[in-house]
Amino acid sequence: MLKCAVIGFGGLGKGHTGRAEKMENVELVALCDVDTSQFEKVTTTNLGEGERLDVAKYNLYTDAEEMLEKEQLDFVIIAVPTFLHEKYTVMALEKGLHVFCEKPMGRTVEACENMIEAAKRNNRLLSIGQCxxxxxxxxxxxxxxxxxxxxxxxxxxxxxxxxxxxxxxxxxxxxxxxxxxxxxxxxxxxxxxxxxxxxxxxxxxxxxxxxxxxxxxxxxxxxxxxxxxxxxxxxxxxxxxxxxxxxxxxxxxxxxxxxxxxxxxxxxxxxxxxxxxxxDRNMYWNELEYFVQCINESKLNDIVPPESTMxxxxxxxxxxxxxxxxxxxxx
Ligand SMILES: NC(=O)c1ccc[n+]([C@@H]2O[C@H](COP(=O)([O-])OP(=O)(O)OC[C@H]3O[C@@H](n4cnc5c(N)ncnc54)[C@H](O)[C@@H]3O)[C@@H](O)[C@H]2O)c1
Missing domain, CATH: 3.30.360.10 (Dihydrodipicolinate Reductase; domain 2)
Structure with missing residues (x-):
């Protein structure tokens, strides 16, 4: 079982949470959002109304750094606003975790370069949600x-x-x-x-x-x-x-x-x-399943290499x- 947490529990974070919950060989243990009202909310995005999730079974945090210190994780799903992708991706990679980060990869090309460097330095998988x-x-x-x-x-x-x-x-x-x-x-x-x-x-x-x-x-x-x-x-x-x-x-x-x-x-x-x-085939499910498969089977991420999304x-x-x-x- 791979242990995981979600950083950013808004529109997309809730969607990924619902999928991670249902995924074999993934155990979702914690959620993090600076806005605690998000834990209670159903969010309607341009993809429609999200599902109501029961967050009581998870450890809840408002500070991602604290969560990464306290939890024993294998990977994180990052669904914070774009300008924060680099910060939390690099933070999680430096803690030795694999990272699935939402698109667009970064707010700037330099941010993307830093994310790739951190993945290489720590020999961890970095995959971007270019669904x-x-x-x-x-x-x-x-x-x-x-x-x-x-x-x-x-x-x-x-x-x-x-x-x-x-x-x-x-x-x-x-x-x-x-x-x-x-x-x-x-x-x-x-x-x-x-x-x-x-x-x-x-x-x-x-x-x-x-x-x-x-x-x-x-x-x-x-x-x-x-x-x-x-x-x-x-x-x-x-x-x-x-x-x-x-x-x-x-x-x-x-x-x-x-x-x-x-x-x-x-x-x-x-x-x-x-x-x-x-x-019957959902791109968001497919991308997460592929990411988990790459970790479990030490497979090369040749569908979404971060160099390509950069x-x-x-x-x-x-x-x-x-x-x-x-x-x-x-x-
Ligand atoms: N793949 C897709 O089809 C798709 C669709 C929509 C959005 N996205 C991407 O997903 C990301 C999130 O978008 P969204 O629509 O869910 O936005 P959102 O505003 O609904 O959600 C972002 C969440 O991050 C939280 N947050 C902000 N700062 C934080 C911090 N420092 N630590 C922890 N949580 C923090 C906010 O409280 C909010 O709940 C964006 O990068 C967006 O481009 C992807």
């Missing part, structure tokens, strides 16, 4: 690209439209210094998938809209040598009544893949369209630079 790498629909797209089963990639458009995240502690999402705006928070999912599937682009060309948090909307063209048109847009400036809508549209030589009800809808050049049903942050920073300068930025 699209574990979403079966996106895995289907990547597999089609890798195997070439639908021919060459011609065009890929990823979008992530949402209302602003208004559930959070101290409204930290709306503070650009803490969150990096929609560019680093919402849009980073699609950037990470593009980076995972196609590797680092040669250059980016972006436009942005600043409304409340700064970079509330960013739209980017990713320039690759193979000439495929690759675009992604993230926007959290939409009305609450709009909800949350991530989407994909991928054109291969011999098929189009678009989002369906329960999985990808495939429209082949030489046959009828069909839809896959992946509704590269994603580098790409987002280049996008912001491009939007500010109104010029293409080479990476």
């Amino acid at each position: 699209l790498r574990f979403d079966p629909s996106y895995q289907f797209i990547k597999e089609a690209y890798d195997t070439g089963k639908f021919g060459a990639l011609k065009r890929m458009e990823l979008t992530r439209y949402s209302y602003a995240p208004i559930w959070a502690w101290e409204n930290w999402y709306m503070d650009f210094e803490r969150s990096g705006g929609a560019a680093l928070d919402l849009h980073v999912h699609d950037v990470d998938f593009i980076n995972y599937m196609l590797g680092r682009p040669n250059a980016v060309k972006s436009d942005a809209v600043h409304k409340t948090s700064g970079f509330d909307c960013i739209s980017t063209q990713y320039i690759y040598e193979n000439g495929a048109i690759v675009r992604a847009t993230g926007d959290w400036s939409l009305p609450e009544s709009f909800g949350f809508c991530p989407d994909y549209f991928v054109v291969f030589e011999n098929a189009v893949i678009k989002k369906g009800e329960k999985g990808p809808r495939v429209c082949p050049a030489d046959g009828d369209a069909y839809e896959l049903d992946f509704s 590269q994603t942050i580098e790409i987002v920073m280049a996008e912001m630079e491009s939007a500010e300068s109104r010029k293409e930025v080479r990476i």
Whole structure:
């Protein structure tokens, strides 16, 4: 059994807690949050209403350092606001623990570098919650690209439209210094998938809209040598009544893949369209299960190596630079 604790019991922390509770070979022993009212709350995020969790069986803390001193742990799940990822990741790694930290990896590239250094220094696993790498629909797209089963990639458009995240502690999402705006928070999912599937682009060309948090909307063209048109847009400036809508549209030589009800809808050049049903597979469960498997089996984390998720942050920073300068930025 691997003993674990959660740092940051807000929207995502509660979700991870519910999953860790159900996971074989994981024993959740402690929770930490600076705001004790979080232990009693059900949080509704853009993913819907969270489940009510019984925290009575856990040791509760408001100070992560104290928790790490007192508890005998194998790993921690870190789901604090982005600007604190580096601090608690490095702290836990230095105590000899493995770390699963939420996305985006860090508020800056330097923060990511420090996290990677700490993982190497302590020979511990560091995995970032870039969950699209574990979403079966996106895995289907990547597999089609890798195997070439639908021919060459011609065009890929990823979008992530949402209302602003208004559930959070101290409204930290709306503070650009803490969150990096929609560019680093919402849009980073699609950037990470593009980076995972196609590797680092040669250059980016972006436009942005600043409304409340700064970079509330960013739209980017990713320039690759193979000439495929690759675009992604993230926007959290939409009305609450709009909800949350991530989407994909991928054109291969011999098929189009678009989002369906329960999985990808495939429209082949030489046959009828069909839809896959992946509704029984959950990306958040998959990413945590993989992390635990990597620890237990001393497996290389080759799906989400931290060097790759840091590269994603580098790409987002280049996008912001491009939007500010109104010029293409080479990476
Ligand atoms: N993978 C995804 O799909 C996804 C979705 C939403 C959020 N996230 C990420 O998860 C992280 C958390 O986001 P959230 O929506 O849960 O935010 P949130 O504000 O709901 O939760 C953060 C929690 O951290 C607590 N906290 C703040 N400072 C702390 C400290 N020093 N020590 C301990 N606890 C502290 C807050 O009280 C709050 O309960 C962010 O990095 C966010 O980008 C990921």
